[in-house]
Amino acid sequence: MRVRVKSAPIRYGGKRFEPGTEMTISKEYFEGILFELIEDESNEETVESEAAREAIVDEDGGEIDE
Incomplete structure (x- = not known):
């Protein structure tokens, strides 16, 4: 995490x-x-992994079943 001392x-x-x-x-x-x-790297990783997950679809063009 990127922070600034108060x-x-x-x-x-x-x-x-x-x-x-x-x-x-x-x-x-x-x-x-x-x-x-200032910046929470774990938040960015979550956003990136969600974007990757949304980009993956099954063969029928539908969403992935979890």
Whole structure:
């Protein structure tokens, strides 16, 4: 996840990050009180996989049965 540190300095991965600093963190460490979300890579992967799934059709031209 790409985030921006909000109002208080934080430590992550043994480094100190000042407010306004952009950084990449694991989703499990995201706290809305500490970070402003810039980009959520997992969301993009979901969108891409859904688009790929929609592009696949069965031989009859219908949708895939799950």
